Amino acid sequence: MAANKLSPQEVVALYPAHDYSLSSLLQSRITAVPDKSFLEYEDQRWTYAEFGQTVDQTAAWLRKRGLKAGDRLGVFSQNHPTTVILLFAVAKIGAIMVPLNPDFGVSEARYALSNAEVSGIVCSPRNWQRAQEACREMSPQPWIVLNQSEDNAIGVPAMGDEITPTDAIPADEASGDATCLFIYTSGTTGSPKAAMHGQRGVVLTAEGFVVRMHLQPDERALCVLPLFHINALFYSVGGTLAAGATLVLSSRFSASTFWSVVHETRATTCNLIGAAASILIKRDRSEFRPGHCMTKMFIAPLDENLVRVFNDEFGVRDLIECYGMTEIPGAISNPFPGPRKLGSMGRISPHLSPDYPQPQLKVVNERFEEVGIGEHGILLVRTPTVMQGYYRDAERTADAFHDGWFITGDLVWRDADDFYWFVARQRDVIRCRGENIAGAELDRVISAHPDVLEAAVIGVPAELGEEDIFAVVVARPEKHPTAEDIGQWVAQQLAPIKIPRYVAFVEALPKTPTQRVEKFKLKADSQLFKRATKIQIVPHTTRRGDAVR
Structure with missing residues (x-):
């Protein structure tokens, strides 16, 4: 890493302006750093220019497959480069990606694919039989394509066999207002909800993550979290792109090989959930690889022992604790420059655009009256990165908001320094x-x-x-x-x-x-x-x- 760190504002200012669509954000970075490595996975590597070309060819293939603006594409796979490519290719034609948990059983996959009314499905070889069973009764039947070739998948085509460089690249139909993602989240009723996110919200969150982690252009961001969550999609993928940095994608988190991967890939930053971090501190220290380049991690929740081990034994100095929900990405975090309060959700987390209002938070009672410092209440959030609503569920969308504020349903309290502290979840x-x-x-x-x-x-x-x-x-x-x-x-x-x-x-x-x-x-x-x-x-x-x- 460079000795002289750039401020988040200086990082983003390195690149041409964009219009808050995913395509324009990507093109901005391609223009500035075309030959820089953007995506690495095992022995594969794409520069920014190569990635952009692959996105264009994939968008042309999706067009040939019949996908058009507003259509939904299901992605049912473990972490794989094609998921990242599809995110941008689908957005380029104004369509919507619907990433599913690759561990979903048939009934769970059936609900999501049917609810989203997908036109097609791209899945891993391991998941294609479940995908076929899940959409057997759908009408019209979505097409199914593998994200990589598989000898045992008789009669199921693969993306690589269908994409040809000679296909005409479609015009860019992306806009900041266009919906680009459905992220399925659970609710108190138990039936999953598809939180709809627009391209502008993803881009604002991505640039906001440069602020949250003070990402630098020479960062190598290791992504081990699943690409059906906002953490991996908005923060790891989006934040890396916003910083003009390099994304090192892993198929999954493996505690036994984590430090070897960190060492071998020269990763400088990584996002983890607290449970994964807790597993790492309990592992045999023979698995740890000293001499790594990791300097910062985005982890929640933290405790004193976890911080001590990561700081003193693993040599990772900056651990940033946060709070988030699928519906309101990037709103609350402990500030990277400090001060930080261990165990807190953090403060309001700003984004970089002067054209949109900054996030706002307040804690209210059951009558939606704001409560004082130290008093428990329900957290409300107003942010330009908020979801656009729940797909095909106007009632629960309406119930999720009060006067323009998103109702988290979480009990919290605010201290005198405007740090927020989690108490309990109201929801089931x-x-x-x-x-x-x-x-x-x-x-x-x-x-x-x-x-x-x-x-x-x-x-x-x-x-x-x-x-x-x-x-x-x-x-x-x-x-x-x-x-x-x-x-x-x-x-x-x-x-x-x-x-x-x-x-x-x-x-x-x-x-x-x-x-x-x-x-x-x-x-x-x-x-x-x-x-x-x-x-x-x-x-x-x-x-x-x-x-x-």
């Missing part, structure tokens, strides 16, 4: 290993077990931070399901991350007069946890386990 969402798991979805799935009368799922503190999934189950009369039965049932239908960690059987669930389960009473029952059985099953798939060996 379990934060597990960096993902939001809808409790209501698991309630339904477990309650559908033939030996189960009803079930309620709650989150309990996890050893590595965030929460573990705890299922409280009422069995049918004269039936005796085991904790392993419940785990296997969930494993057959949902992603591995949604398998409960603990199961307890009870005679009845506490309920309100209107028969709503009072989950807060389950969380407050200290004896319930003592009666729980820890799941010991091996899931039907090791997809999630492969990611953290």
